[in-house]
Amino acid sequence: MEVSSPQEIKLPPRLYAIARVLSQLGEASAAEIAKLVGRKVQDIMRDLAELESRGFVETFRKTYFRVELSELGRKYLSGSLPEEVIFRELLSRGSLSFIELKELGLGKDEVEAAIGVLKSLNSIRVAGGRISLVESSSQRVEEYVQRLREGLRRYSVPVMLTEVPASLWEVRKRGFITIREHREVFARATELLVSSSSKLVEGEVVTVVTPEIIKLDSWDSVEFKAFDISVELPRATVARKHFFNEVLDYMRELMVSMGFEEVKGPHVELELWNFDALFVPQHHPARRPTDVYYVDRELSGSSSVGEVLDAVGRCHRTFRGYNWDPRKALRLVLRTHCTSVSARVMWERGAGEYRVFTIDRVFRPDTPDPTHLMEFHQLDGIIVGRRVSFKDLLQFFREFSRGMGLGEVRFKPAYFPFTEPSVEGYVKHPKLGWIEVLPGGMFRRQVLEPLGLKELNVAAWGIGVDRIAMILLGIDDIRELYTDDVKEIERTPIPRVVLGGSSFG
């Protein structure tokens, strides 16, 4: 027993109040106790159990019958009973046929019951299809009716009985009264409670667990204030990683799981790597100032690109048939795609069997609006090898789409200056329909050979990551991906696909 001092027994406020009531009354029903301590019955049931477990009370159940006049009973009580009606008719008419009986406006069951009662009083007889009165039986009937009326009147307010006499069950059969069985919990004070009632002390209601409660083991002598979950809950402020970076990290994991090694390249790039090495002619529209950011710097110092520069130039002159200008290849731009990184990696690693990818920012002159930004992300990757084919590229797209939860992919022919064949993969968005998300192709030999890759095939792609992230996050405006609003960052849920679900629906 957790008692803080031998002289006192500390009880939580509710237990204390119940114990006080019982030590005065000795025994009471749970409903009575609840009323006296100002609680609902269901609220004190656990308290009674608690007091019982501590030996202060004993609980037991009693069965009660609640007897009350029914609607029918009330009607007859204020008017005439069926027996009275029949008897009165017999008095005035001497006898009644069964047909006449029916015309008295009583229910069939009621008529049968009343006839049964009158018969048992020996006040009627039935012969030749008619009912007739037994002489000098009026008094018996009147006495009976009076008794019944008085009996019924007692139940015009509900009466609780511990036992129900057989006569009442009979009356119930006729539907004059209702009898409902009630079981009620009772509690009575034990010897222990009676002997220790002077030592009882009221404990306190607490809202917060204090170090004292823990230290002094006093959790049983306090009452924890009930928590109201209907009130508006506060939000916890949470420091989170940015949701867009979470998506990018998930893509990294997906690529790594497919055997790709991540690589990096610079944002300020030579046109050589961004365009020339990718066999994009110098007069191609993609190289105009409306499509590329030019940087206000020049390449400083000696570049280590001499050899590749010559090889690239020869390739342009031979296959594109124009006067390729090396100075243009050495201008600095902000890379317009991450395919520049793929070109650099192929030049650095040369021939071999490898799979690499990069996820990074690219730049194109644009004015921000819900679908455009001057700066966005691409996932570029290559599969390099002797036996790599277009089929592998398509299969990569199918597996990537599955990994991103984007479902089935449909392919259409496409054009990129550096790949042949070229393809655009579409996935089905529930609202937007088929949307382009997976562009790629097989690098042309005019790209591969100047970089030192001979007799090899390279599957390559440059996927616009932002659009996929928007689908995953349910965002319609690309600018929201780059938000620095801490509340938005706090409240944006982690995309389902990152958690193993699907991106759509």
Added chain:
Amino acid sequence: MVVVSVRTWDLARLIGVQVELESLSTILSNLKLEVEGIEADSLVYEAPHDRPDLYSAEGLARAISHQLGIRKPTKYSVSRSSLYVDSSEAPSYRPYVLMTIVRGVELDDEAISQLFQLQEKLHLSHCGNRELVSIGLYDLDELAFPVYYKSVDSVKFRPLGYGRVMDAAEMLVETEKGREYGHLVREGLYPLLIDSRGAVLSLPPIINSEDTRVTEKTRNLLIDVTGTEPALMASILTVVTMAAYERGARSVEVVPVVGGAIGEDVVFNMLTGRRIPVRASRISELIGVELSLEEALRDIEKHGYVVESLGESEAIVWVPPYRVDVIDEDDVVEDIAISIDYNRIAGKLEPPTHRGAVHPLEAVSKYVRDVLVGLDFTEVISFILTDPDHLTTLKFAKFVSVKNPKMRIYSALRPSLLPGILRSLSKNVKKYGLQNLKIFEIGDVVDPETLATTRLASGAVYGLGTTLTDGLAVARTFLEAFGLRPQFKKAEGPELVISERFVVVEIDGVSLGIVGEVHPKYLKYLELEAPVAVFEISVSKLVELLAQPLKILSA
């Protein structure tokens, strides 16, 4: 991508049968065309840059006829004309001219406007906005041969679409084309195409003459290209010639060029078409599907090719002259893949030969992120392109800029993450009335000295009572989580910080970053009312340090 508009009735007339546009969706997709809109009698579509032959109704109708199989690809007979062009006095800065004659065309308004659309689309895309090549079309029967392409010191003629004769100076100022393309010619060295009687054809690359214009009565067309890139000129001329040929022409002639730096062979050879060997082995290797050569080439005529010979392992394929996109065998292989249907090409992706890996910079960034989030900092993102005025106000004087920005506020490449962090801090504090805030960003900056991309992790602590110590504690905890012992050294700080409240973070003598307290004058500019401590650590350097062999830390 080039947007082209054609009339459906013109298309039907060229194809020879009425076709429902809806039934063409696969064919248009196979031709890499994207339908922009179908309205009344016009079809608007986007054509890829490498298929200039599809920039007009003539080429589109030809391609659709082949795809539908209602027309077999045919070779064209090309001859050398008895007429010639003399380019011995061509201007040195625009030295080349090539010409063809297309005889027997039937032109109406729509046909003429299609040819002009083709010409204009080519000028804008392949011709480098006329700098590399410009195209002209004339009524052959209005001209007296030979014609001359020469440099002249003055010109006088009636420009196309104008009612009166002008000289060069007037034309460059008063005509729209003159103002747009005048910079491509040199004063006193005007390139001129002129006939034997002195009738002007055009002042390339600016404007044609009204007197030799193409009309509905024109039956024989003269087409010229002038410019600086012969091979490009030849392919442009081929595309235009082959389009004009579709208007009921009987023959194509190449006009000999006399006295020029290049002869007409370049275009003559192109117009006769090329032959490319296509190997069965290359088809299966590139597409990844095993096919016999015969199966592979079964539908190749639908792309305009003619199979000249079919062997066991190699076929010789004739490439129609207008397919200027075809460079080698692989271009034919793509058309084979298209006729198979990309969606039917499937199989297993070969397993990787190496294990995959995240780049160390990203692996470390991820853990930096974890540690900073654990330290109660919220991660923000911003753009690399930023506002130069914001940078200079915060005294970041050195940064790289773009030459051709669309908006000034996105024209500088951030040299540090701090200006962005401080702007985000100010924005959030004001928007939500926050008393305290901790934010960070991990991102790339462009080093103004080396132009290299560098990864940084920067953050700010805001709130009453914030001091340098708050920044130092973060820097210390963060680096200790990576097993590093930072030393903090006082140093001359940038103007952004209070000079007495600034330190450099070092590991074994290597500077890794900075911690400081923002100077009140910049807090005022940022409309912040409580102090801010900032830190900026180089993740790129952190990765280098972590790559070194582990040293035993002394106690």
